[in-house]
Amino acid sequence: MPSNTSPEPQSPGSKTSADRPGVLSRGSYSEKVRIGEILRKETVGGMLLVAAALIAIVWANSPLSDSYFALRDFEIGYEPWHLQLSLGAWAADGLLAVFFFLVGLELKREFVAGDLRNISKAIVPVAAAVGGVAVPAAIYAAINWGHPESLNGWAIPTATDIAFAVAVLAIIGSHLPSALRIFLLTLAVVDDLLAITIIAVFYTEDLEITPLLLAVAGLALYTFLAQKYRRFFGLKASAAWFILLPIGVVVWALVHASGIHATVAGVLLGFAVPVIRSQASGGPEAGPGLSEIFEHRFRPLSAGFAVPVFAFFSAGVAVGGWDGFMSSLTDPISLGIIAGLVLGKPIGILGTTWLLTKLTRAKLDASFNWVDLFGVAVLAGIGFTVSLLVADLSFGHGTIPNDHAKVGILAASIVAALLASLVLTPRNRHYRTVEAEENVDADADGVPDVYQQGRQG
Template sequence: MSSENTNATLSRGTYKESQRISEILRKESVGGFVLLGATVLALILANSPAADFYFNLRDTHLGKDIGDFHLDLSLAHWAADGLLAVFFFMAGLELKKEFVVGDLRNPSKALVPVVAAAGGVAVPAIIYTLINLNGSAEALGGWAIPAATDIAFAVAVLAVIGTHLPSALRIFLLTLAVVDDLIAIVIIALFYTTELKISYLLISIVPILIYAFIARKGETTFHLKPLASWLILLPIGFIVWALFLNSGIHATIAGVVLAFMIPVKHNKRTEQAGAHHGLAEHMEHMVRPFSAGFCVPVFAFFSAGVAIGGWSGFTEAVSQPIALGIIVALVGGKMIGIFGSTWLVTRFRGANLDSDIKWIDVLGLSALAGIGFTVSLLIAELSFGVGSDYNDYSKIAILSASVLAAVLGSIILGSRNRYYKKLGEKESLDENQDGIPDVYSDDGSGIGGASVRAN
């Protein structure tokens, strides 16, 4: 082996971080398969004699307005604004943990996935805009649709075809998708805000501060167990969500704001009290299965259903500039943006990939990141409105592009997986006395003796 190089890109993280990410990947993989089932069911119902039942169910209203305080929403609206707020809460919590206590607290490690995510958002947006440049202003408004990567679907595909791929690749995909979600959240907040009612935002500051105080001081000051804190925080969080909903800012942003209020570090008083799991861990344990197994699949069930109209309807839809822009941007744009950004950042840093990884692996991950489902569907609805022709074209394009990206990524990574399987373990996985495999460095740098070489 060559000498160590701390500039290695996509090197192993710490053992603790690897274990945590592996647990997340397992849960997201299961959620991905549930999501797939909900999507298939929606498409079957929307293109069957039960279509009227499906669309009537989607448009059924629940709730009641209180004066000008709007809470009378359709089931599809509850799913898009309400259930996805839970999804964005988990995305925000995961992002905070990555940058506060995860391996990405190291700026040199955070740089690669952040730049890759930015490239994976910018290039697809540019491609979509160029293809729809001569179209209507409404069509151009969908520029952000191909920006997002669906973490559940992408991780589920990777779980099936990437059983022997280096763990750093899986961590890279998950981190990339989380940062990607953050960029999508910012886009939604900045570009998809309707009439801004500042009064509701100002009022929301009060419950947000109460939420933050209980989250940070509940265990040490009031001796609240994590479950008790969670039960108190839940109704406060709903109040914040309702205020955001009526403020004009998309309500899912409330999930991110609340996630950032949750402490992810253990303070000394908590450790002295013998608490092994803080509020962040407890919430992740409680909320992630609900988010991945229920919230996202229910949203997909109400959003993915589109009456395709047979082969002729499909070909007509995908020939539209909007659909072409989405398909080319998701399949080709993601690959160019992520792969190109990763290559450029390694060149500027004077580094190369970790010795365990080849550039073809990064290309396969870049292809897999073109699975842009959940957030893409949400942005399509925000861009064109539920039930519009443009929204239907977008849905068909998102589904088609996601399938193409999954197939292309599977072909590339499937062959690489077979290569790694034949190659076997190049380094011993014998455990030290502390239970940490030898491939992880004792100093937590995550290099573990891996060398940097040209690939």
């Protein structure tokens, strides 16, 4: 996109603004296509998630509310394996592990084979994610300072819900620059990883060493076989999951028995899956690797079933009518969560990105403006799935603080979605026109010329 201002005279040897490194660049066209496919799948999952949460809220506040809580608390499983759990716990510990397995897959793929393997492209979304975790946690802690019980929920507003945020983005921002959409997806994946690290470190109380050591051994075996499945079993990548899936389930069960939240196992198993960087060699590793195959197999399960079912069992909270709802909103727990997500997320994300541009003298990619980044930063304030999980870990099922925390999470997510819509909807109309012009300039290969700049010469 051409600049609206004339370049200033430069002394010999000096760098123009165009020579300075750019941040959040549009990336490659293949990455745009891949991210677009992921976003479409997560959009469906996000809509199912919202629907499941609404059903749970209505049911939990209806005359049939007792049946909802009885269903959520119904226990099933095998106690000697530490797996006598309620249906709500199975959803949080088991189904969400599938979601976090995909988080691990996606993050590893981005840093090994995606555009973010370049440090210059990775540093901004990673740093922004850190800022988007630290500032909300600090705001929550400041509001709840002096209340030890409430302070335990400081990590609740740290995560961005991928499915929910992507569903909103699909409705209001389908024509936004690909760099922004990749930024949101990467940001959400990274801060979910940070959130699960927080869960592992700060929400593990009674650690059992024997199951933990067995889990490490199982993970090592899983990693080895994931790398060597062709040599030892002569399997194609599409069949290797028959060997790896049972081992992964055992690792998950052992991590759960160790006292560490079982979703951590999902991330570690995702990291263990190899990513194929290139198919150009034509060797035995050519073609889609395990990472792509597992993603295609498990993403529909995660987006279409695992996350919506978790939302159904976790979002149901009896607010006690209008008076109870207003009482929940005035609780420091709810206020801290709302302020952390609605204010802390954009401040942390936008502030960190701005600071990086000043320290490195980098500039934003010409395909978008600061107002676009602000809108995406506000959208990142939709903290739902992982926030609900952390609320359960912080305060326990069925407690008044947990109910108030869930009200705060739901309210903050709705407010963030509405505010982001106000910012991004008019910007989306602008980029619809820009995108049409880029597609007109596409060559016979179907790739817009703007993605081919810099390949020649």
